[in-house]
Amino acid sequence: MTKDECKKLVLDIIADIAPDEDLSNVKSDVKLRDQLELDSMDFLDIVMELRKQHSIEVPEDQYEQLASLDSCAEYLTPKFNALV
Amino acid sequence: MARQKGISFEFDGELPGIYIFAMALSRIVITGVGLTAPNGNDIGEYRANLLAGKAGIQFMDLRYMGTVPAGICNYDALRYQKKKEVRIGTRAGSISVYCANEAVKHCGIDWETMDKSRVGVYVGTTEHGNVETENEIFNISKFDYDTKFWSHHHNPRTVANNPAGEVSLNMKITGPAYTMGAACAAGNIGVIQATQMLRLGEVDLALAGGVSESIHTFGIFAGFKSQGALATHEDPMKASRPFDVDRNGIVVSEGGCLYALERLEDAVARGARIYGEIAGYHINSDASDYVLPNPTRQTECMGKALERAGMAASDIQIVNTHATATPQGDIQECIAIAKVFENCPNTYINNTKSFIGHSMGAAGALELAGNLPSFDDGMVHATINLDNLDPDCALPNLVVNEPLAIKQVDAVLNNSFGMLGINSALIVKRYDA
Numbered sequence: 001m002t003k004d005e006c007k008k009l010v011l012d013i014i015a016d017i018a019p020d021e022d023l024s025n026v027k028s029d030v031k032l033r034d035q036l037e038l039d040s041m042d043f044l045d046i047v048m049e050l051r052k053q054h055s056i057e058v059p060e061d062q063y064e065q066l067a068s069l070d071s072c073a074e075y076l077t078p079k080f081n082a083l084v
Numbered sequence: 085m086a087r088q089k090g091i092s093f094e095f096d097g098e099l100p101g102i103y104i105f106a107m108a109l110s111r112i113v114i115t116g117v118g119l120t121a122p123n124g125n126d127i128g129e130y131r132a133n134l135l136a137g138k139a140g141i142q143f144m145d146l147r148y149m150g151t152v153p154a155g156i157c158n159y160d161a162l163r164y165q166k167k168k169e170v171r172i173g174t175r176a177g178s179i180s181v182y183c184a185n186e187a188v189k190h191c192g193i194d195w196e197t198m199d200k201s202r203v204g205v206y207v208g209t210t211e212h213g214n215v216e217t218e219n220e221i222f223n224i225s226k227f228d229y230d231t232k233f234w235s236h237h238h239n240p241r242t243v244a245n246n247p248a249g250e251v252s253l254n255m256k257i258t259g260p261a262y263t264m265g266a267a268c269a270a271g272n273i274g275v276i277q278a279t280q281m282l283r284l285g286e287v288d289l290a291l292a293g294g295v296s297e298s299i300h301t302f303g304i305f306a307g308f309k310s311q312g313a314l315a316t317h318e319d320p321m322k323a324s325r326p327f328d329v330d331r332n333g334i335v336v337s338e339g340g341c342l343y344a345l346e347r348l349e350d351a352v353a354r355g356a357r358i359y360g361e362i363a364g365y366h367i368n369s370d371a372s373d374y375v376l377p378n379p380t381r382q383t384e385c386m387g388k389a390l391e392r393a394g395m396a397a398s399d400i401q402i403v404n405t406h407a408t409a410t411p412q413g414d415i416q417e418c419i420a421i422a423k424v425f426e427n428c429p430n431t432y433i434n435n436t437k438s439f440i441g442h443s444m445g446a447a448g449a450l451e452l453a454g455n456l457p458s459f460d461d462g463m464v465h466a467t468i469n470l471d472n473l474d475p476d477c478a479l480p481n482l483v484v485n486e487p488l489a490i491k492q493v494d495a496v497l498n499n500s501f502g503m504l505g506i507n508s509a510l511i512v513k514r515y516d517a
Contacts, residue, residue, distance in 0.1 A: 019167035041172070044236045052233060 001080040003073035009080075010046070010072045013053070014038075017045045028069040050076070055083065112279045113515055115356040116191025116344030118183035118291075119453050122155030122337050122440045126186065131457045134465040135487045139439045141320045141335055147222065147302050149309075153320040154299045155337025155441035165254060174216060174241050175297035177250030179340035179446075180207055184251045184291045191344035192356060193289065204287035205248045205261035206277040207342070208270025208294030210444035210502065212263065213242035214301040247295050259287050267502025268406070269367070270294045271341065271448025272510040276365045278345045288350060293449030295340035304444075308334050311375070313410045315441075324442070325469035326407035326414055326435045327477035334408045335441030341449035352517075360456055363495060363513040364393025370505025377413050382420035382507050386497065389509035390424075398428045399495055400511070402464055404451050405435045406499040407477075408442050415476045417499065422479060432481045432488060435467035448500030452512060458493040459514045 001009075011023055014036070021036050032038055046066060050056040056079050058066065065075035117127045123140030124130030133140070144154045161170050161178045164185040170178055184205065188195050220238055227233040240246065245262045252261035260281070266273040271294030278292030298304045308314040315333040317323035324335040351358055366388035370378035390397060403421060407414040425431050436451040437443075443450050454465060466483045473484070495513040 017168075017171075019171065037168075041236060048233070048235070052227070 001077055003077050006073045006077040006080060007069045010069060010076070013046055013049045016049070017042050026069060028073075031067045032069070033067070054080065056080065110283050111348040112282050112345055112362040113348050113351050114343050114359045114361070114456070114512070115193075115346050115351050116187040116189075117341065117359065117453050117456065118186025118188070118190060119339070119341040119450060120157040120159035120179060120182055121339045121341075121443070121450050122157055125157070125159045127190075127453055127457065130454060134436065134439055134454050135463055137466065137468050137485070139321045139324070139468060141323055141337075141441050143320050144299065146299075146305060147218075149302050149305050152305055153315060153317065153323040153335050153441070155335060155339065155443060156299060157338050169250075169254065172237055173250050174246055175300055175338065176209065176212060176247040176295050179295045179297065179338065180247040180251045180342065181254045183293070183295065183340040183342040184255060187291055187342045187344040188255070193344070193354065198289065200256055201258045202288040203257045203259045204278065204281050204290045204292070205251045205257060205259070206274045206281065206290060206292035207248040207251070207263045208266055208272070208274035208445050208449065209244070209247060209263050210267050210270055210296060210298060211265070211304070212244055212246055214303050215297050216241040218301055218303060251291065266506050266508070267504060268408075268442065268444055268447055269500040269502040269506045269508040270445040271450065272365070272452070272498060272500040272508035273367060274449060275343060275345070275362070275452070275510060276367065276508065278343070279362045279365065282345060282347050288346070290345040291342045292345055293340070293342040294445040294447065295342075296338050296444035296446040298336050298444045299338045304336055308336070315409060322469050324409055324438050324440075325471075326405065326409040326438050326467055327418075327474055327482065328409075328470050329472045329474040331409040331411065331414065331474070333410055335437075337441035337443040339440065339443035339446040339450050341446055341453045343449065358515040360459060360512040361515045362510070363395065364389045364391070364511040365509065366392060367506070367508045370507065372505060375503055377416040377501055378505060379416045379420040379423075381505065382417060382499070382501065383423045385507040386420065386424045386499065386509045389497065389511050393495075393511045393513070395495065395511065397425050398431065400425070400428070400431050400497045401490060401493045402455055402458060402496045403431060403433045404455050404496060404498045405433060405467075406447070406501045407435050408437055414474070417501070418477045418479055429481070430490075432464045432483050432490065433479050434464055434483045436465070438468045438470070448498060448508065448510065451500070452496065452498040452510065455496045455498070456512065458496065462489055462492055464488045464490060464493070
């Protein structure tokens with residue numbers, strides 16, 4: 001999996017979690033909370049969907065790694081590739 | 085002490101002084117209605133279908149239960165909620181949000197300038213949390229029952245105040261917002277709670293009634309089935325048949341109805357249209373059985389509601405029955421009604437569940453709403469699906485299968501009873517300035 005593929009996968013999860021949001025212009029290097037209406041419960045939803053859909057665990061002390069699409073890709077891509 | 089047809093009703097003790105003060109203080113009126121029923125998403129559509137004999141029951145597939153008749157609502161949730169609110173919240177919350185917004189719109193109050201800290205939300209529910217808990221158990225069953233897959237949304241979804249809380253979040257209401265758990269008497273009790281809080285001066289506008297999401301829990305259906313009280317019929321539209329000799333139980337429905345209620349002086353001051361006035365009510369308990377109703381206590385409940393309203397039984401033109409189409413429950417209520425309304429040739433009896441099934445916590449409020457327009461149109465909607473009247477349910481003036489035009493409707497008595505023996509009777513009368 002590439003980092004771009006990882007970003008798309010995270011965006012697909014966000015599309016379900018925040019269905020009212022326009023995700024067409026999400027900036028990769030900007031915090032998701034600064035450009036979308038996402039709260040702490042929504043981030044827990046992202047963690048849950050990663051667990052359910054992809055068997056990926058994000059420990060609580062590493063939630064900050066999900067702050068932006070860039071940080072998500074940096075943190076999650078190796079985890080996805082380790083699954084294969 | 086009031087005497088009615090040889091039956092005496094009296095309060096067992098002294099009424100608290102504040103109650104007498106409050107009663108003298110304000111008359112409480114209905115100025116708006118927001119509802120969704122299996123056969124209508126506003127009071128106009130709902131009433132038209134009740135008068136046209138149009139039921140709203142269909143077959144649905146339900147986890148573990150297979151195909152069952154049920155009353156399903158098709159309101160537009162996204163009229164007042166974002167998709168995310170619908171996803172995170174509950175069906176009962178969504179129904180409540182729809183009804184509350186509709187009630188505010190219907191009552192015509194200036195919502196933008198309304199002090200939201202003076203608005204109360206009082207939502208009656210039969211039960212809450214079954215749907216969400218069953219869904220989560222089903223969810224983790226796909227993960228070998230590992231609870232790390234249990235949703236963090238579970239607790240806010242299942243706290244008992246969820247439906248009212250979702251209304252407060254959606255409408256930015258900062259006044260009291262809570263639910264009353266009162267089995268299937270809850271819809272009436274929501275309105276009664278609002279009446280009391282308005283009289284006490286706790287709020288200036290109340291959004292009150294009841295809601296149900298019960299069709300989404302297999303447990304309700306399975307429980308009634310095990311009890312021998314779940315309706316079956318080859319035609320779902322005919323499945324809910326109170327008073328018919330072939331009735332075989334309850335059709336479970338979802339729905340909601342919240343009223344806008346105000347003190348009369350406030351409603352008059354803003355020139356509001358008044359749809360009816362709360363004339364009297366009573367709540368009591370059977371204290372006799374978990375599920376079997378008690379006609380003696382039901383008789384007392386109706387009698388004390390009449391007494392509080394300062395009315396005789398003959399002052400009531402419509403008695404809307406609670407009857408759910410269980411073999412025993414219908415007969416018990418008929419015994420109670422026959423006792424209270426004997427020698428009342430101008431009192432007519434009907435039943436709304438024959439159209440919409442049993443909408444549980446919403447039932448009392450929705451069924452009252454089905455009859456409220458009778459003050460304007462002088463019609464008594466029928467009880468339908470009554471092909472062979474059970475002789476034990478042969479009440480005089482039961483309005484069967486076709487609506488009836490009568491001279492004038494001045495007062496409606498609405499019965500709602502529930503498990504564990506909770507009874508409620510609510511009387512609404514025509515508003516006269």
